[in-house]
Amino acid sequence: MTARNQVTPKLGAHMSIAGGVDLAIERGVSIGCEAVQIFLKNATQWRGRNISGTEARRFRDLRKCSGNVPVFAHASYLINLGVENPRSVAALVDEIERADLLGVPFIVLHPGSHLGAGETAGLTCVARNLDEVFAATASSKVRIALETTAGQGSCLGHRFEHLAEIIRRVEQPKRLAVCVDTCHLFAAGYDIRTRGGYEMVMKQLDGLPVVAFHLNDSKKPFGSRVDRHEHIGKGFLGLEAFRCVLRDARWRGLPMVLETPKGEDMREDVENLRVLRSLTFPSTRRM
Ligand SMILES: [Zn+2]
Numbered sequence: 001m002t003a004r005n006q007v008t009p010k011l012g013a014h015m016s017i018a019g020g021v022d023l024a025i026e027r028g029v030s031i032g033c034e035a036v037q038i039f040l041k042n043a044t045q046w047r048g049r050n051i052s053g054t055e056a057r058r059f060r061d062l063r064k065c066s067g068n069v070p071v072f073a074h075a076s077y078l079i080n081l082g083v084e085n086p087r088s089v090a091a092l093v094d095e096i097e098r099a100d101l102l103g104v105p106f107i108v109l110h111p112g113s114h115l116g117a118g119e120t121a122g123l124t125c126v127a128r129n130l131d132e133v134f135a136a137t138a139s140s141k142v143r144i145a146l147e148t149t150a151g152q153g154s155c156l157g158h159r160f161e162h163l164a165e166i167i168r169r170v171e172q173p174k175r176l177a178v179c180v181d182t183c184h185l186f187a188a189g190y191d192i193r194t195r196g197g198y199e200m201v202m203k204q205l206d207g208l209p210v211v212a213f214h215l216n217d218s219k220k221p222f223g224s225r226v227d228r229h230e231h232i233g234k235g236f237l238g239l240e241a242f243r244c245v246l247r248d249a250r251w252r253g254l255p256m257v258l259e260t261p262k263g264e265d266m267r268e269d270v271e272n273l274r275v276l277r278s279l280t281f282p283s284t285r286r287m
């Protein structure tokens, strides 16, 4: 196990927190996840049920029992730091407090949408809002991992330069990191379908503090700027891109999770994880 962890990323999937956050770990472990992404509350509602002390304790205990499987969070889709919006700032502060309670190290966040104000104004706004969020959670170690986006509508974050600009502008850049989504990259116009294309794209990414990947194929063609996830190898992205990511020494040990459609029995995750593992170096494969 140790040998494998040294040379391959930790593969897993986004898990539902229905019934309690601790159940997400149970669900993930039950299908062989080596990493788990969760929401810290219902992702489509502003207000979420509080996480009780007991629930947080169960979560931490279960994580320990599972060999400290890496767990990180994805922020609510309602949060938009690309415009002036105190509600979004408050919601992200709340999510950081939840992450602290659970011992979750970072929260993946879509940088935001400028809603017509333009990219420069939008990026300035994101940085200013993040400064406010970090000031309100000064004692927290939780980082915000800005996600590369597909660039739908006025969404920011579909160019690496956007993420670099936000990191440059904030007062506490160390509290920021980056999460790369393969489907979003491809939809945004970064062609990682071939080894050569992949290397060129990753060179542009160089210097950004990548802490996680979302491994999704794309239902939409290259450069569509539409965000629709497909099962691994079943979309326009194809298997070679995933082979490149999984064998890249730069991402050794990083958590990488699926965000692909699935039913309650998670059969689809099992199959996607099997496909992904078949693409890792043969010597590191887990049977
Ligand atoms: Zn994603």
Ligand SMILES: [Zn+2]
Residues within 6 Å of the ligand: 181, 183, 184, 227, 228, 229
């Ligand atoms: Zn997406």
